[in-house]
Amino acid sequence: MKRSFRTLMLLSLALMLVLTACSSGGNGKNEGGNKPDKENTGASDGKGASKDKVTIKIPHYKSGSNVGAKFFLPQVERFNKKYEGQYELIIEEIPQDDYNAKIKLLAQQKKLPALIEGGEKTFLEDVVIKDELFYDLKPWLDSKPEVKKLMIEDNVAYNTKGDKIFSMPLITMRPIGLYYNKEVFEKAGVTKPISQMTFAEFNEALEQIKSSGVAPLTLMTSENAWTSMLLATAFMANEPGGADVLKSTEYTYDYTAPAWINTFTQLQKWFQNYTTDNAIGAAYADAANNFLNERTAIIANGPWMVGDFSDTTKSAEGLEKKIGASIYPGGIAIATLNEYSWWIPKGLSEGETQAALAFLEFMAQPEEQEAYMVAEGGTAPNLQTSAEFESKLNPILAELNSSTKNDLKNTVQAMSSIFPNQIADPEFGKFLPTLINGDMTPEQFAQELTRKAKQFQK
Amino acid sequence: MNKKWTTRAWIFAFLAPTILVFLLFNLVPIITVFVTGFTDWNGFSAPVWAGLDNYINLVSYDDTFLISLRNLGLWSLIAGTVHVGFGVLVAFILYKRPFGWRLVRGVFMIPNVISVAAWAIMYKFIFNDDIGVINNFMRDIGFSNWHVKWFYESPAAFIAVTLTWLFYSVIVTLIVLNELMAIPKEVHEAALLDGANEWQVTRFINLPLVRNAIGTGVILSITARIAMFEEVALTSRGGPGNDTYNIPLMLYNGIVNSEYGYANAAGTVMILLGVIVMLGVNRLFRMNEKIY
Numbered sequence: 046m047k048r049s050f051r052t053l054m055l056l057s058l059a060l061m062l063v064l065t066a067c068s069s070g071g072n073g074k075n076e077g078g079n080k081p082d083k084e085n086t087g088a089s090d091g092k093g094a095s096k097d098k099v100t101i102k103i104p105h106y107k108s109g110s111n112v113g114a115k116f117f118l119p120q121v122e123r124f125n126k127k128y129e130g131q132y133e134l135i136i137e138e139i140p141q142d143d144y145n146a147k148i149k150l151l152a153q154q155k156k157l158p159a160l161i162e163g164g165e166k167t168f169l170e171d172v173v174i175k176d177e178l179f180y181d182l183k184p185w186l187d188s189k190p191e192v193k194k195l196m197i198e199d200n201v202a203y204n205t206k207g208d209k210i211f212s213m214p215l216i217t218m219r220p221i222g223l224y225y226n227k228e229v230f231e232k233a234g235v236t237k238p239i240s241q242m243t244f245a246e247f248n249e250a251l252e253q254i255k256s257s258g259v260a261p262l263t264l265m266t267s268e269n270a271w272t273s274m275l276l277a278t279a280f281m282a283n284e285p286g287g288a289d290v291l292k293s294t295e296y297t298y299d300y301t302a303p304a305w306i307n308t309f310t311q312l313q314k315w316f317q318n319y320t321t322d323n324a325i326g327a328a329y330a331d332a333a334n335n336f337l338n339e340r341t342a343i344i345a346n347g348p349w350m351v352g353d354f355s356d357t358t359k360s361a362e363g364l365e366k367k368i369g370a371s372i373y374p375g376g377i378a379i380a381t382l383n384e385y386s387w388w389i390p391k392g393l394s395e396g397e398t399q400a401a402l403a404f405l406e407f408m409a410q411p412e413e414q415e416a417y418m419v420a421e422g423g424t425a426p427n428l429q430t431s432a433e434f435e436s437k438l439n440p441i442l443a444e445l446n447s448s449t450k451n452d453l454k455n456t457v458q459a460m461s462s463i464f465p466n467q468i469a470d471p472e473f474g475k476f477l478p479t480l481i482n483g484d485m486t487p488e489q490f491a492q493e494l495t496r497k498a499k500q501f502q503k
Numbered sequence: 504m505n506k507k508w509t510t511r512a513w514i515f516a517f518l519a520p521t522i523l524v525f526l527l528f529n530l531v532p533i534i535t536v537f538v539t540g541f542t543d544w545n546g547f548s549a550p551v552w553a554g555l556d557n558y559i560n561l562v563s564y565d566d567t568f569l570i571s572l573r574n575l576g577l578w579s580l581i582a583g584t585v586h587v588g589f590g591v592l593v594a595f596i597l598y599k600r601p602f603g604w605r606l607v608r609g610v611f612m613i614p615n616v617i618s619v620a621a622w623a624i625m626y627k628f629i630f631n632d633d634i635g636v637i638n639n640f641m642r643d644i645g646f647s648n649w650h651v652k653w654f655y656e657s658p659a660a661f662i663a664v665t666l667t668w669l670f671y672s673v674i675v676t677l678i679v680l681n682e683l684m685a686i687p688k689e690v691h692e693a694a695l696l697d698g699a700n701e702w703q704v705t706r707f708i709n710l711p712l713v714r715n716a717i718g719t720g721v722i723l724s725i726t727a728r729i730a731m732f733e734e735v736a737l738t739s740r741g742g743p744g745n746d747t748y749n750i751p752l753m754l755y756n757g758i759v760n761s762e763y764g765y766a767n768a769a770g771t772v773m774i775l776l777g778v779i780v781m782l783g784v785n786r787l788f789r790m791n792e793k794i795y
Contacts (some may be wrong), residue, residue, distance in 0.1 A: 326632070471742075478656070493744070
């Protein structure tokens, strides 16, 4: 009896093993590291690309209510119209915070979409670039001199990995400045342009604004503490040695140098004296809401925010007429040329690759770049803009351009660009309340961030 | 084929699908987690043997692990007493079938059909300083300077995170209520004939007879604390500083940083803690002993 029971057990085990083996079938090796997945990409058979329409479906955060959707989705429409019957690009909506994680997940499943914009730097460098899981753009770019000549050389260099080009080099760069409420400034008696102030003068102006009854700064601690981090970046760029640190092409893991400590000290003072009560715990939406509804006088943010000033569902009526734009005190602008842009994974079908390249070329067209700058700001150093460009430009963006042109002394990267991932989000924002509450001194804050950063340093 | 053999075969046949699913979807991942916890693995390239490095990093890099363990200990204590106690209390009240008991049972179930992530976001609003009901209530009743930043101050953050789950114990209630309803009528009749009053029946008959159900509730409640992620990640994110950190956040931190070996070491610790809790509670509540 025992023997029969054992036999039944063994038979059952064998059945399970067979089923287990079957379940792992189909994971064939893929040379390019990416398995074109028709269900995921919606791609048709690339072999007949010249005759059949190729549809590529990509997840992207510039969709839905994301601020970038306003320009990006119509651009996709224009592309689809231009290549009607040949290529179609479909955008799958995904929250911005989930985008990098989704790309990593799809990479693990070998189901990367045909077009990806950037991604987590460590993942791109340690996995995608190191294992050459990308489609080399160099031969294609060499065959498109009209596109190549528009590109910013520094970004071409950054994207060049050995003899390959990883991602589409930038044509337009968008300096991040700040916006301020002119009416509040006037009432407070602040007349000197911010970009011509020193930070000591800027702090005096904050005091004047505070005295006039308005919270001067729009600060936040949640998410990546974006608006706070930008102001801190500008302050640090004015500190001895700070700009050099902020221009690094590598991540920085040590924040105990005097430039950092002074910056954290200043940040603590700003939070404690010159912002709203809800700044601790505020996410970007809360911070933006404070500025858009005139509860604060200054917000640091990119040119993509300009559209919000005239959007009455977000802003107080007529706000756009009160807004001025500037780069930071000390003539500092924040921009990065050390970044990755759109890239194509290796191992797609020919049809998908051609469709993806067509979209990159479409975006690089002078008229598209110009439309992009009109909508979201920025400058393209190698692009000859049309005669109407200046007149089409939003007056606030024009003011930012003018401030950049006249007062720019230094351009640095945002602090978050040199923070490793876990510091950029969440540790910096997570430890900020302890700094603001006084539970940590700036020195302790710096030490704690340094310890966190070094935990996974390679 | 004798009767005993037939019975065993049937038992096995009915268990086989469950065993199969367990092997495929639980045991294999558990073994993978355990083995890769000893490797340096970024999730893409082949894992490289790293011995105990991940565990050493996990436990001794800074005070995060100790804080996580302290938090888990406190949360487990609160879960095993207040959380389970509340669920048991509701079960005993519902067992008496007071007016509207079915409605209460249904309403008590609602939090369980709403995702934890949604609850976490709701609690961020509930505890918001500007618009949250808690702070506004306190200001309305006279504490005009009441401005607690619930998820961003110590020790308020720990309290706020605890309150996001503390009173949602319907699973405990349902298990205990089911066990109460299964107590044979004769037991109660005999007790009443012997002159026992309502309190004595509850204290000396019902409570001991639902011992196993309460034990199960304690296990479920504490293991849920070991695996608690959304309640922390979507509210305090483990902050301020490391104040509300826990092991699932350490695991998540490993994944975010492409340190899957480290993440799986954290996962292994969570599994081991779960097993310890199961064995401990089993023993404490003598769950293997027959009740009737």
